[in-house]
Amino acid sequence: MTTVQLVTETGASMERETSAVMSARDAEFEQYMAARQTGLLRTAYLLTGDRHSAEDLVQTALAKLYLSWDKVQRRELLDGYVRRIMVNEHNSLWRRAWKRKEVSTDALPDEGGVHDEHDLGERSALWEFVRTLPPKQRAVVVLRYYEGLSEAEVADVMRISVGTVKSQCSRALAALRERVHTQPALSREGEEER
Amino acid sequence: MSDFDERDLLTRELRERSQEVGGHPIGLDAVKARAGGIRRRRSIVSGVVAAVVLAVAVPAGISVTHTLNQPQFGPAQQPTRPSSPSPSPRHAGSVRLSFDQLSRGADPAISYLRGKTLVLADGQTVRLEKEYQEIAPLGSGWVALAQQDGNYTRDILDSTGRVTDSMGQALATLPSTFGLAVDVDGSRVAWTEMDNGRWNVVEVTADGRDRRSPANPRNHEVRAVGYVAHDALVYNSHDRRGHIEARVLEPSGRDVEVPAKPRLWGAVSTSQARGLVAGQEAADGSACWLVVAYETGETAFRTCDFGLDSFSPDGRFIIGTSAETDGAGARDLAVLDARTGDVVVRFEQPRDGQMYLGEAVWEDDDHVLAPLTDGLETEIVRFGLDGSMETATGVVKSPDYFLPSPIRFSAQP
Numbered sequence: 001m002t003t004v005q006l007v008t009e010t011g012a013s014m015e016r017e018t019s020a021v022m023s024a025r026d027a028e029f030e031q032y033m034a035a036r037q038t039g040l041l042r043t044a045y046l047l048t049g050d051r052h053s054a055e056d057l058v059q060t061a062l063a064k065l066y067l068s069w070d071k072v073q074r075r076e077l078l079d080g081y082v083r084r085i086m087v088n089e090h091n092s093l094w095r096r097a098w099k100r101k102e103v104s105t106d107a108l109p110d111e112g113g114v115h116d117e118h119d120l121g122e123r124s125a126l127w128e129f130v131r132t133l134p135p136k137q138r139a140v141v142v143l144r145y146y147e148g149l150s151e152a153e154v155a156d157v158m159r160i161s162v163g164t165v166k167s168q169c170s171r172a173l174a175a176l177r178e179r180v181h182t183q184p185a186l187s188r189e190g191e192e193e194r
Numbered sequence: 195m196s197d198f199d200e201r202d203l204l205t206r207e208l209r210e211r212s213q214e215v216g217g218h219p220i221g222l223d224a225v226k227a228r229a230g231g232i233r234r235r236r237s238i239v240s241g242v243v244a245a246v247v248l249a250v251a252v253p254a255g256i257s258v259t260h261t262l263n264q265p266q267f268g269p270a271q272q273p274t275r276p277s278s279p280s281p282s283p284r285h286a287g288s289v290r291l292s293f294d295q296l297s298r299g300a301d302p303a304i305s306y307l308r309g310k311t312l313v314l315a316d317g318q319t320v321r322l323e324k325e326y327q328e329i330a331p332l333g334s335g336w337v338a339l340a341q342q343d344g345n346y347t348r349d350i351l352d353s354t355g356r357v358t359d360s361m362g363q364a365l366a367t368l369p370s371t372f373g374l375a376v377d378v379d380g381s382r383v384a385w386t387e388m389d390n391g392r393w394n395v396v397e398v399t400a401d402g403r404d405r406r407s408p409a410n411p412r413n414h415e416v417r418a419v420g421y422v423a424h425d426a427l428v429y430n431s432h433d434r435r436g437h438i439e440a441r442v443l444e445p446s447g448r449d450v451e452v453p454a455k456p457r458l459w460g461a462v463s464t465s466q467a468r469g470l471v472a473g474q475e476a477a478d479g480s481a482c483w484l485v486v487a488y489e490t491g492e493t494a495f496r497t498c499d500f501g502l503d504s505f506s507p508d509g510r511f512i513i514g515t516s517a518e519t520d521g522a523g524a525r526d527l528a529v530l531d532a533r534t535g536d537v538v539v540r541f542e543q544p545r546d547g548q549m550y551l552g553e554a555v556w557e558d559d560d561h562v563l564a565p566l567t568d569g570l571e572t573e574i575v576r577f578g579l580d581g582s583m584e585t586a587t588g589v590v591k592s593p594d595y596f597l598p599s600p601i602r603f604s605a606q607p
Binding site: 026029030033037038041042043045046051054055058059060062063064066067124126127130141142145146152161162163164166172173176177 | 200204224225460474
């Protein structure tokens with residue numbers, strides 16, 4: 001059961017709403033959008049690894065939020081709701097793209113095809129590590145270690161169990177530890193900055 | 195290098211990387227244009243689903259008028275009771291999870307909510323005054339919980355759905371679930387309620403008696419899980435730092451931690467029939483799960499391959515889902531032997547499969563019901579311990595994939 005009360009699309013069109021209501025709703029929405037947009041974009045960037053995809057993801061998430069704006073009755077839960085849209089949308093897009101490839105292999109694809117024109121190949125090994133995580137695991141890592149959500153909050157956003165959050169984080173850290181053994185520069189990078 | 199160091203490295207890297215993106219501000223007009231496109235796509239999908247339902251309904255002899263009155267559901271056939279072969283759970287092995295060629299079986303043999311309608315196990319329907327999120331049988335009536343506009347409502351209903359007792363609270367914060375725990379004979383139900391600013395587990399018996407958990411001095415959030423023995427209620431206590439403790443209200447009135455070794459990081463289900471508690475191992479960094487005996491605290495089995503869910507009514511089996519749970523739901527469903535953890539049967543899809551499962555419930559000792567979603571279409575599927583699969587409802591349309599299933603089963607003992 002979700003804590004955000006949503007009801008299904010009723011089909012009531014925007015045209016039937018009065019301009020005054022529209023104006024007030026739009027103003028409220030715009031205020032929220034202005035306050036949260038930068039933060040959402042940063043999270044989306046970490047999820048997608050690409051600035052343009054991140055902007056697209058945020059725009060879609062905000063559009064879905066706009067459609068549900070009147071139905072999200074508890075405004076304090078908006079951030080969690082938008083995060084859930086972004087994570088699920090990103091996973092869904094990734095799944096659809098992956099299916100289209102029709103590759104018969106057990107190996108998860110890396111995201112080598114995603115190019116960020118602003119990067120110019122200067123990514124750190126750590127960032128490359130994050131980018132190679134499978135999307136769902138990456139979402140767990142971003143929500144847990146960037147957004148600073150608790151395991152229970154991550155589980156709630158992603159509709160997964162706390163156990164899965166724990167295991168996904170644990171696996172990511174284990175993989176990172178393994179990388180450290182094979183790429184000592186990773187650990188030095190962290191230690192030098194300390 | 196410790197876990198802490200790696201977490202620290204990751205956090206700093208993510209924070210630094212996040213700063214490198216500024217992007218172009220997205221304007222309201224652009225968002226509204228995108229919203230318009232989404233709305234149009236949803237309308238198209240909705241029309242396609244309605245057409246599919248209509249196409250299926252006509253051959254089944256359901257009137258067009260009736261179908262159009264309930265456009266989100268496929269044809270309701272005469273209940274046939276679970277029609278899969280009498281299961282003989284002898285390690286049916288792995289079964290491919292698929293919608294393809296699933297036959298239509300009987301309607302669910304347990305009650306469920308669908309909007310403001312309560313569909314009973316015998317197929318009869320009860321119209322309710324409001325849309326509830328959770329419901330459980332109590333005597334000849336029901337206990338139902340609803341959240342709306344930040345208000346939490348607990349109603350006691352008679353067998354016709356009429357509210358005979360109601361309690362409403364406006365709460366600043368609401369837990370993700372209030373939980374409804376049902377005694378195996380339906381004589382008592384427990385749930386969570388706020389009382390004088392503190393969360394309590396409240397229990398009501400069919401004859402009207404009630405009791406509450408002790409004072410909860412630390413004001414932790416609590417949630418009822420289930421009965422592990424007659425009058426012994428297991429509940430979870432969450433502190434503000436996210437720590438979860440599995441506790442039990444004993445018949446004597448004692449309130450103690452579930453005596454598990456190792457400790458449980460909260461309980462997820464109980465078996466009153468066999469005196470078992472399932473939950474996650476409370477070891478730092480562990481993602482493993484345990485089934486423990488309530489009386490002795492001894493571990494029946496431990497698994498790191500599955501997350502655990504509910505016990506079968508007879509307590510012989512327990513549902514497990516893979517650790518590779520999808521963001522939208524579980525990717526597979528397994529039934530494990532509750533004493534050994536051996537896999538009895540596992541329904542799984544190919545790695546690139548895009549279906550996911552919602553909350554699974556036991557229909558009887560041999561069958562599990564779970565919503566299976568592919569895209570925007572969900573069907574309730576009946577999974578047999580013998581590896582059989584059939585649908586128990588028609589297609590249920592979901593307006594978006596991140597919304598929960600429109601069907602909510604009543605709480606089971």
